[in-house]
Amino acid sequence: MIKILMHGCNGKMGRMITEIAEGDDNAVIAAGVDAYTGAPNDYPVFESIEKCDADVDVAIDFSTAGAVDRLLDYCVEKKLPLVLCTTGLSEEQLKKVDASSEKIAILKSANMSLGINLLLKLLKDAARVLAPSGYDIELVERHHNQKLDAPSGTALALADTVNEALENEYHYVYDRSQVRRKRENKEIGISAVRGGTIVGEHEVIFAGADEVIEFKHTAYSRAVFAKGAVEAGKFLAGKAAGMYDMGDVIGL
Numbered sequence: 001m002i003k004i005l006m007h008g009c010n011g012k013m014g015r016m017i018t019e020i021a022e023g024d025d026n027a028v029i030a031a032g033v034d035a036y037t038g039a040p041n042d043y044p045v046f047e048s049i050e051k052c053d054a055d056v057d058v059a060i061d062f063s064t065a066g067a068v069d070r071l072l073d074y075c076v077e078k079k080l081p082l083v084l085c086t087t088g089l090s091e092e093q094l095k096k097v098d099a100s101s102e103k104i105a106i107l108k109s110a111n112m113s114l115g116i117n118l119l120l121k122l123l124k125d126a127a128r129v130l131a132p133s134g135y136d137i138e139l140v141e142r143h144h145n146q147k148l149d150a151p152s153g154t155a156l157a158l159a160d161t162v163n164e165a166l167e168n169e170y171h172y173v174y175d176r177s178q179v180r181r182k183r184e185n186k187e188i189g190i191s192a193v194r195g196g197t198i199v200g201e202h203e204v205i206f207a208g209a210d211e212v213i214e215f216k217h218t219a220y221s222r223a224v225f226a227k228g229a230v231e232a233g234k235f236l237a238g239k240a241a242g243m244y245d246m247g248d249v250i251g252l
Contacts, residue, residue: 002237003030004230005056005080007071008063009045010034013085016226017060027230030056033063049074057237058083060229065089065149072100081105081236083229085112087153098243105239109246110153112228115217116202117246123158123204123215124165131166135208136183142193142201150192154202159188162204 004021008014009032018041021029031054032045039045046052049070060083061071068086075082084097087110100106111117131137141155151174163170170186183189200219205212219225228246235249 002027002058002234003054003056004028004233005030005052005054005059006032007049007059007061007067008034008086009041009043010036010039011062013062013222013226013229015039016222017062017229020223020226020230024230024234027234030054056080058233060233061086062229065093068093069096072096076100076103079104081239082107083232083236084108085225085229088149101243102241104241105236105244106242107232107236107244107246107249109228109232110157111200111225112232112246113217113219113224114228114246114250115219115224116154116158117250119202119204119215119217120158120161120247123161126206126213126215127162127165130206130208130213131162131170133208134185135206135213136185136189137162137170137187138189138191138205138207140191140193140201140203140205142195142198144197144199145194147194150194151190152192152200152202154200155190155192158202158204159190162188 004027006014006017006029018029021027029043031043032041033049033052034045035047037045037047058081059075062085065086065088081104084106139155139159141152143152159172170188173187173189203214203216205214232249
């Protein structure tokens with residue numbers, strides 16, 4: 001039985017992961033960390049990571065970017081593997097994640113769903129075929145009106161995957177309103193929509209002459225991310241130091 005520390009346990013994703021873990025015979029949420037400790041939980045909840053003294057095998061983080069630095073320090077000190085799901089990290093924080101992965105196992109993914117991670121693989125093949133033939137590449141992501149970062153971490157991961165397949169020759173354009181000019185050949189346009197309760201939609205468009213190919217992923221429930229996070233936690237427990245991703249979990 002893998003014992004999980006849920007960092008951000010009383011947030012929407014933390015509660016969903018708790019629910020998913022309750023139905024898993026090989027995992028259990030043994031403790032949680034959240035600034036709000038008033039919610040009913042079947043496990044102890046600490047108001048800060050520094051106060052946590054629970055015996056756990058792995059930590060799963062769905063919190064805020066501001067809480068990640070202290071979490072990394074704690075996991076390195078405790079030699080605790082970390083599934084890092086929080087997005088919107090600064091460049092300095094990303095460097096700290098890389099440095100920490102030299103001491104502990106870290107699985108970092110902008111999106112925990114099986115479908116998105118399969119899409120990452122498919123996009124590489126599509127980009128290598130379509131971009132050299134003159135297809136323009138655009139990406140549109142849609143999320144609920146409470147999401148803080150834009151574009152989403154998943155959108156950037158999709159764009160990065162396409163760009164890596166194209167030898168990183170493309171640049172990103174986030175806003176066309178300030179410059180009046182034609183679209184350049186080697187750019188990837190990224191647009192963000194925020195509204196209502198949209199869980200998550202990502203669409204990658206390859207637009208050519210008289211032909212458009214679209215790849216789209218729609219999440220109808222946070223359960224797809226929660227299930228992936230629990231699977232990642234079970235995978236990462238006991239792993240050697242290093243950087244992992246969902247491709248390692250699902251064997252892509």
